[in-house]
Amino acid sequence: MSALVPITWIVVGYAVIVGGAAVLGMVLKAPRPRWLDQMAWMLEGLCVVLGLGALGSLLQGHRPESMSTHVGYLAAVVCIMPVAIGSIREERETWSSGVLAVAALGTAVVAARLMMTR
Amino acid sequence: MTEPNSAPGPTASARRPKRGPHLVLMALYALFILASGSRAIVQIATQFHVAPFAYILSGVAGVTYVVGWFAIRRAAYGKPRLAEVMLWVELAGVVVIGTLSLVKKDWFPDASVWSDYGGGYFWVPAGLPIVALLWLHRTHEKSPEDGEKEATA
Numbered sequence: 691m692s693a694l695v696p697i698t699w700i701v702v703g704y705a706v707i708v709g710g711a712a713v714l715g716m717v718l719k720a721p722r723p724r725w726l727d728q729m730a731w732m733l734e735g736l737c738v739v740l741g742l743g744a745l746g747s748l749l750q751g752h753r754p755e756s757m758s759t760h761v762g763y764l765a766a767v768v769c770i771m772p773v774a775i776g777s778i779r780e781e782r783e784t785w786s787s788g789v790l791a792v793a794a795l796g797t798a799v800v801a802a803r804l805m806m807t808r
Numbered sequence: 809m810t811e812p813n814s815a816p817g818p819t820a821s822a823r824r825p826k827r828g829p830h831l832v833l834m835a836l837y838a839l840f841i842l843a844s845g846s847r848a849i850v851q852i853a854t855q856f857h858v859a860p861f862a863y864i865l866s867g868v869a870g871v872t873y874v875v876g877w878f879a880i881r882r883a884a885y886g887k888p889r890l891a892e893v894m895l896w897v898e899l900a901g902v903v904v905i906g907t908l909s910l911v912k913k914d915w916f917p918d919a920s921v922w923s924d925y926g927g928g929y930f931w932v933p934a935g936l937p938i939v940a941l942l943w944l945h946r947t948h949e950k951s952p953e954d955g956e957k958e959a960t961a
Contacts, residue, residue, distance in 0.1 A: 716832075758850045766842060774835060781831070788832035796839045 694743045698805040701736045701767075705798035708733050712791035715784070722787045727775065730790050734771040737797060741768040744804065754808050763804040770797050828947070830884040833940050836932070837877040843929065844921040845870035851918070859918035865905055869921040869933070872898050876940070883944055891944050899937040902926060906934065 708729045715726060744764050754760035774793030778786040848866035856863055876898055879891035906925035909916045919928055926933025 756850075756854075758854060762846045762850060766846070770839070770842075773838075777835075778831065781827070783827045785827060785829055785831045788829070789835040792832060792835040792839060 697740050698801050701740050701801045702798045705794045709791045709794035712787040715787040719784050721782045737767050760807045763800050767800045829943050833880050837873050840873045862916045862918050862920040865920040888948050895937045895941045902934050
């Protein structure tokens with residue numbers, strides 16, 4: 691389980707960067723750039739790695755303090771970003787960057803909580 | 809030859825949601841549906857006896873966020889009536905439950921979503937209805953004909 695700690699911090703740090711970039715795009719009132727979507731998908735890739743690691747840890751017999759809470763965070767960390775990207779895939783206006791900002795910062799919080807409940 | 813849906817008529821433009829901050833508000837509401845809803849479900853299912861009042865209030869908060877999400881979506885489509893009611897209900901809930909959690913601590917052996925005015929969620933629950941009400945006020949101010957549209961719908 692300890693190997694998951696650095697992955698979690700990478701996810702949290704990268705999610706904050708994605709969220710910051712999305713907020714910056716919103717502040718500058720620019721249409722959502724393609725590279726922001728790519729950054730968001732990279733974040734999702736990291737979340738999948740984190741999710742698989744946490745799932746592997748559970749399958750190896752590790753039991754968190756609250757299993758239901760831990761599994762809930764595990765599902766959320768993997769699902770938030772694809773749902774957010776899917777909801778704005780036809781929108782490229784400025785405010786759609788805000789949706790990615792909310793999703794990225796939400797992912798950061800959920801990843802941190804996932805580590806706290808391990 | 810034109811496709812049936814290619815000509816933008818008044819009906820099509822009325823159905824199209826306005827672009828704007830409501831996208832971010834809806835994303836925040838969706839996040840809180842997930843956070844408060846799943847929290848309430850887990851708490852009620854696994855440890856209801858610990859703090860039944862607080863956990864029921866968490867469930868109420870989750871339902872409020874679901875209705876709030878739909879209300880903002882309707883408002884974005886030019887139908888603000890539900891949002892005008894729901895956002896005030898939500899704000900009242902945060903203020904009343906936040907105050908109760910500070911005054912009557914024995915009623916809250918465990919925190920609910922709106923305890924300490926949403927302090928467990930960085931006070932976003934307290935700010936969310938206020939920001940949404942400001943958005944609603946500005947949007948409604950810009951297009952007073954929307955209310956007429958809704959009245960005729």
